Amino acid sequence: MTMKTLGSVLLTAILAVLILAPADLTGLGLPWGGFRRSDIDVLTLWLITAIAAMGVNLIVGYAGQETLAQAAFLGIGAYLTALMTKAGYPFVAAFLASGLLSFVVGILLGFPALRVQKHYLAFVTLAFTVFAWLVFRNEEWLTGGVTGIQNIPRPTLFGFRSKPALVYYWFALAMTVALALVMAWILRSPWGRAFTALRENAIRAESLGVDVRTYTLLAFAIGSAYGGLAGALYAPFVEFIDPSPFALGPSLLFLLMVVVGGMGTQAGPFIGAAVAVLLQNRLEILQSSNPAFAHLSYLLVYAILVMVLMAFCPTGIVGLWQRITAPRRRPHADDKGPILGQVKS
Amino acid sequence: MADFLQLLVAGLATGAIYALAAIGFTLLWQTSQTINFAQGEFVMLPAFLALIAMNLGAPFPLAALIAILGAMVILGLTFKLAIVDPLIKSGPLPLVISTIGVGLLLKDGVKEFYSAEAQPFPKVFPETPFSLGGANFTYAQIAVLGVALAVIMALNWFLAGTRTGRQMQASAQNPTVARILGINVNRMIFYTFLINAILAAVASLLIAPSQFAKFSQGEQLGLAAFVAAIVGGFNQVRGAIVGGLVVGVADNFAPTLLSAAGLSSAYRQALPLFLLVLIILFRPQGLVGRKEERAI
Numbered sequence: 001m002t003m004k005t006l007g008s009v010l011l012t013a014i015l016a017v018l019i020l021a022p023a024d025l026t027g028l029g030l031p032w033g034g035f036r037r038s039d040i041d042v043l044t045l046w047l048i049t050a051i052a053a054m055g056v057n058l059i060v061g062y063a064g065q066e067t068l069a070q071a072a073f074l075g076i077g078a079y080l081t082a083l084m085t086k087a088g089y090p091f092v093a094a095f096l097a098s099g100l101l102s103f104v105v106g107i108l109l110g111f112p113a114l115r116v117q118k119h120y121l122a123f124v125t126l127a128f129t130v131f132a133w134l135v136f137r138n139e140e141w142l143t144g145g146v147t148g149i150q151n152i153p154r155p156t157l158f159g160f161r162s163k164p165a166l167v168y169y170w171f172a173l174a175m176t177v178a179l180a181l182v183m184a185w186i187l188r189s190p191w192g193r194a195f196t197a198l199r200e201n202a203i204r205a206e207s208l209g210v211d212v213r214t215y216t217l218l219a220f221a222i223g224s225a226y227g228g229l230a231g232a233l234y235a236p237f238v239e240f241i242d243p244s245p246f247a248l249g250p251s252l253l254f255l256l257m258v259v260v261g262g263m264g265t266q267a268g269p270f271i272g273a274a275v276a277v278l279l280q281n282r283l284e285i286l287q288s289s290n291p292a293f294a295h296l297s298y299l300l301v302y303a304i305l306v307m308v309l310m311a312f313c314p315t316g317i318v319g320l321w322q323r324i325t326a327p328r329r330r331p332h333a334d335d336k337g338p339i340l341g342q343v344k345s
Numbered sequence: 346m347a348d349f350l351q352l353l354v355a356g357l358a359t360g361a362i363y364a365l366a367a368i369g370f371t372l373l374w375q376t377s378q379t380i381n382f383a384q385g386e387f388v389m390l391p392a393f394l395a396l397i398a399m400n401l402g403a404p405f406p407l408a409a410l411i412a413i414l415g416a417m418v419i420l421g422l423t424f425k426l427a428i429v430d431p432l433i434k435s436g437p438l439p440l441v442i443s444t445i446g447v448g449l450l451l452k453d454g455v456k457e458f459y460s461a462e463a464q465p466f467p468k469v470f471p472e473t474p475f476s477l478g479g480a481n482f483t484y485a486q487i488a489v490l491g492v493a494l495a496v497i498m499a500l501n502w503f504l505a506g507t508r509t510g511r512q513m514q515a516s517a518q519n520p521t522v523a524r525i526l527g528i529n530v531n532r533m534i535f536y537t538f539l540i541n542a543i544l545a546a547v548a549s550l551l552i553a554p555s556q557f558a559k560f561s562q563g564e565q566l567g568l569a570a571f572v573a574a575i576v577g578g579f580n581q582v583r584g585a586i587v588g589g590l591v592v593g594v595a596d597n598f599a600p601t602l603l604s605a606a607g608l609s610s611a612y613r614q615a616l617p618l619f620l621l622v623l624i625i626l627f628r629p630q631g632l633v634g635r636k637e638e639r640a641i
Contacts, residue, residue, distance in 0.1 A: 066441060112622055116629040119380055122441070123571050124625065127618035130568060138611040248564055252445050259442045299453040306446035311431045314439035 014061045018040035018043075022166060041237075046235050046277045047169075047176045049254075052185050053261070053269035055226025056254050061263030062187065062195035063219035064202070069109070069125035070254035071228045072132035072168060073102045075246030077231025079136065082149045082241055091155030096230040102228025114216050121220065127252045136243035148242030152235050162236075172233055179229065180343075184266060186222070195219055199264065227254075256306050262318025271317050276302065347479035352597045360573075361493030365548040366566060367539035367573035368500065368583035375580065376537040380428055380441050383448035384545070385567020389453050391416045391549035392466060392558040393459055405467055413546040423540035425535055429603065446452040448563060455560040466553035482484020490549050496547050497586060500540065504582070513537060541574040567594070572617040576624050578634020587633050595620060 022043060024034035035043070052070050059067045077098035084094035113124035133184050143149065154162045155171075162168045186192045194215050197205040206212050235241050253276060261272025280298045288292050313320045366388050377527040381387070394415040398408035428447060432440045467625045470488035474481045504510040516533040524530050548559075548566075556562065569592050577588025599613040624631065 060438070064438075066438070070354050110626050119437075119441075120575070120629075122380075122623060123575060124618075124621060126568065126571065127621050129613075130564075131615045131618045134615050138609055211506045252449070256442060256445060259438070263438075263571055268429055297453055297457050299449050300457060303446045303449035303453065307428065307450070310439045310443040310446070311428075312431070314435040 013181065015177070016036070019170070022169060025199040032164075037165045040169050042281050043167070043276060044169045044172050046239055046273055047172045048237060049257070049277055050229050050270045050273040051176055051179055051233065052227045052230035052254055053258050053273045054179065054229070055223035056088055056258045056267045057223075057261075057266075058183065058186075058195070058226070059220050059223035060255065060258055061265070062192075063216045063218060064199045065114075065216060065224075065257065066119065066122035067125045067220065068122055068221065068248070068251050068255060069129045070226070071248075071250035072125075073105070073224045073227030074231035074234060074250075075132055075230035075241075075243070076102050076105060076138055076243070078235040078241050078246070079143055079149070079231075080228075081232040081235040082152045083142070085153055085236065086149070086151075091157070091232075095229065098228040098232035099225040101255055102226075102231075103221045103225040104268045106212070106224030107217065108218040109224075110217045114213055114220070125251075126248070129246075129248045133243055133247045136246055143243070147239060149235075150240045152239045152241065154236045154239070168237060172237070175229075175233060180266070181224065183226075187266070214259060253302075256302070259314075260306060260309055260316055262316030264322075265316075265318045268316060268318050275305075275317070279305075350478070350480040351482065352601070353594060354482050354486055354490070356594030356597030357590055358489045358493075358593070359414065359596060360590035361490050361497075362548045362552045362589075363566075363569045363593050364586045364589025365465075365493055365496060365544045365551075366570035366575065367589045368497070368568050368582055370574050371582060371585040372517075372537045373541050376513065376576075377433065377534050378437060379433075380411075380444065381541075382441060382444040382567070383451060383563070384570050384594060385563030386448040386451040387420050387542070387563075388547040388552070388566045388570070389415075389558070389560065389563040390420065390455065390551035391546035392427040392604045393455055393464075394546075395550060396459075396464055396466070396554075396558060399467070400488045406514065409550055412550060413543055416542040416546035416549075417539050419542075420545060421535075421539040424542075425538040432526075448567070450536070452560050452563055459560070461560065463557040463559040465577065466558050469550070470554070470556050485555070489555075492547070492551060496544070500544070501582075509536065565572070568614075568617050569593075572621050576620055576632060578631025581631070581634050584631050584633045588631070591632070592617060592620065 022035040022040045025032040034237060053071075056067060056070050059065050080098045081091070081094040084097060085091055109128055110121065111331055113121040135210060137145060139145070151326075154168055156162065157171065159168060162171045187195065194205065194210045196210070198212060198215060202212055211260055234245075257272035257276040258269055259272070260275055261270065262268035279302060283296060283298045283301060287296060309316065309320075313323065315322075366384055370381060370384045371497040373381050395405075395408040395412035398411040399405065403411060424447065428443050429440065446474055465549055468485070470485040472483050472485050474483050476482075498547070502510075504514060512528045513533045513536060515526070516530045517537075520530050523533075527613070552566070570589075573588035573592045574585050575588070576591055577584030577586065595616055596613065600610040601615045603610050603612055
């Protein structure tokens with residue numbers, strides 16, 4: 001069996017587990033009662049987080065830029081979806097509009113920032129996140145200010161109401177798979193391969209005719225659109241939004257989780273999102289149940305995890321995994337070793 | 346006119362503090378290509394070191410000294426050895442990510458282990474107002490401005506007037522040639538980290554009396570420092586000074602400008618964004634910066 005078929009078998013198996021595991025299978029005669037509601041919600045949050053992280057991965061891992069605005073784009077998508085669905089528009093329209101608006105904002109933001117040197121996009125997105133948060137908090141006529149928007153309806157699709165946690169989870173799973181396929185297609189197309197060329201050697205890519213600025217700008221805008229789409233799924237999921245999840249802190253966390261998972265790999269955002277969401281959920285449970293861990297806050301643990309991981313394995317968990325498995329799978333010469341005739345420094 | 350003067354002096358006083366943070370930021374970037382996303386938290390932390398010292402009974406001058414020394418150990422030595430050195434070889438992004446981690450750690454560490462509330466800080470300089478030409482100033486403003494400018498001038502003298510300072514400049518401009526000329530570049534980089542820690546500590550002690558000390562302060566201070574560095578010109582120490590003053594003055598004029606434009610003064614924090622976008626659109630090399638040629 002080749003690696004490729006092994007990979008697709010593995011993916012299908014993971015997908016099957018993701019579809020079936022949370023469900024109550026006792027009706028089918030299987031001794032499996034499914035997940036509790038709160039655990040299903042953790043899974044749904046993981047999927048939504050992973051969609052936004054996929055966008056960050058395109059920007060950071062493939063286009064080599066830094067974005068600190070993914071939570072702001074999540075907010076744009078969430079607020080737009082909340083406002084549109086509450087005004088009676090169908091969810092599909094709100095979902096697409098969220099992606100489109102984030103894309104357009106991404107272009108407007110990226111255009112000036114990418115004219116200059118590296119790292120400027122990081123500062124511009126940083127400032128934008130602060131600005132977006134101020135708008136969410138202060139424009140009460142639109143966003144409800146600190147009280148936020150309540151009773152955001154969960155959509156009805158093809159006659160199915162997605163109100164139950166499990167149905168909404170399946171819906172989010174379907175959207176995640178669809179968006180992951182689109183991302184895989186983008187990255188595999190000749191157009192997407194240019195991103196990889198850019199990341200590996202921007203000057204060489206440019207000399208081969210890749211318009212660095214346009215490609216980077218599009219990568220940023222598409223990545224931001226993924227943030228908006230994730231936001232569109234987030235609003236009906238939590239059914240109540242206020243400005244706090246869209247502030248600067250969460251934006252930083254999106255960047256961190258992609259690097260923790262392994263940037264520039266397609267599994268990275270999913271792994272990074274899983275670590276971030278699960279760690280927060282489990283630590284919060286631990287903190288509230290055991291006073292000895294009262295100061296073991298999620299951010300503290302996460303920050304230390306990030307620093308240790310960066311020091312020992314900057315390629316993230318995927319890189320760590322590759323490092324562990326690679327020598328066993330295909331033995332090869334040490335590629336960091338000196339080439340024949342070269343003096344080892 | 347009196348109002349204008351009043352806002353201008355208040356703005357310069359805040360701006361001088363931002364300039365301190367921005368100079369440190371620029372110095373780190375110049376000598377070691379470290380973009381320190383924790384710079385705001387670096388300015389937040391020393392005030393808490395001083396508070397801890399005072400809680401243990403130290404008088405303010407001693408507490409201030411402890412804060413500066415503590416900053417040099419934690420934000421200079423430890424930061425350099427534990428975070429920057431192991432990462433500098435794996436390219437800029439892991440280092441950027443790690444400094445974000447440092448920022449989170451400092452912020453949440455203070456929140457969990459000191460307090461989540463804003464802490465009052467002793468008024469070092471009297472807040473008593475005085476009047477000059479119809480405008481009202483406070484002694485604190487003048488003193489803050491004076492201390493900050495004195496520190497900046499001392500730094501300038503150190504960088505331009507001493508042997509070590511010149512060696513540091515040489516190391517920043519061309520590390521390879523500096524090394525050939527026998528300069529211990531690594532040591533110079535280490536000095537930069539110490540200087541950054543001192544600047545952050547001074548900024549922290551100057552800003553804490555007027556704004557209280559709070560764990561989440563770093564966000565706003567960091568943003569001000571980044572914008573100041575970019576507005577002035579990323580590659581220049583004097584750029585950071587100009588940038589800091591511009592951001593500080595703009596910050597103090599913001600409520601007046603915003604109300605004139607019919608906007609809520611809640612948008613005051615957004616002003617750095619507008620400054621940043623204006624500069625990036627019209628003068629990307631910064632107000633006093635040089636254009637950088639691309640090195641292939």
